[in-house]
Amino acid sequence: MDGTARAQEVDEYFSAVALSLRRTAYLIVWEWHTAEDMVQTTFVKLYLAWPRISKDGLDAYTRRTLINVCLSYLRKHRREMVSDELPDGSVGLTSSDLDLTRALKSLPPQQRAVIVLRYLDDLSVADVAVALGVAQGTVKSQTARALQSLRALMPQLQLDDEVTR
Structure with a gap:
């Protein structure tokens, strides 16, 4: 070609x-x-x-x-920026959107990637494992840890307990 x-x-x-x-x-x-x-x-x-x-x-x-x-x-x-002010792009976001944004940002990068691929890109455990180059069990455990962290930060979220679909 x-x-x-x-x-x-x-x-x-x-x-x-x-x-x-x-x-x-x-x-x-x-x-x-x-x-x-x-x-x-x-x-x-x-x-x-x-x-x-x-x-x-x-x-x-x-x-x-x-x-x-x-x-x-x-x-x-690696860096963290702590600020009391909202970024300019946050106009129009609800407080729950901001809470979710903060909660996702608090996750370690690997767990954040798993959550993004599983729940926002709607990939299967197998597809996420391929995308990240890890075992399916790693995807499941990282998903469980990430959901546990998100639940602790945002108890009002109704997060799906099934991490194996």
């Missing part, structure tokens, strides 16, 4: 999935500009690997690459 055809295929794929990937990245790194960078980095890697990727496994490969890029970024850029 020549470079022009590859670029066109990657561009079409990017147009189809970029918004979803950007949302997923944001929910892991909690900064829109960083999420955009993570998606761009993912697509650079995707472009380079394009000839080797099975089209049946393209979504899984892309998701795993994005998660790896996000978690790698978080490992390298």
Whole structure:
């Protein structure tokens, strides 16, 4: 495949999935500009690997690459910013939205990724395991720990006890 055809295929794929990937990245790194960078980095890697990727496994490969890029970024850029003021992007959010945002932000990156993939991207345990490169049992235990933490922070949430679906 020549470079022009590859670029066109990657561009079409990017147009189809970029918004979803950007949302997923944001929910892991909690900064829109960083999420955009993570998606761009993912697509650079995707472009380079394009000839080797099975089209049946393209979504899984892309998701795993994005998660790896996000978690790698978080490992390298550990920092916490404490503020009493709400960010500009919070206008229009309800207090329960803000509580959930704070609760998700309090989770360790791996647990946050599991919750985002399981409940916001609606992936199965098996798909999350593939995306993160871990065993299904790890996904289940990380989900259970994350839900336990979220319940403690937000007792008003009715979180599903089933973590194995």
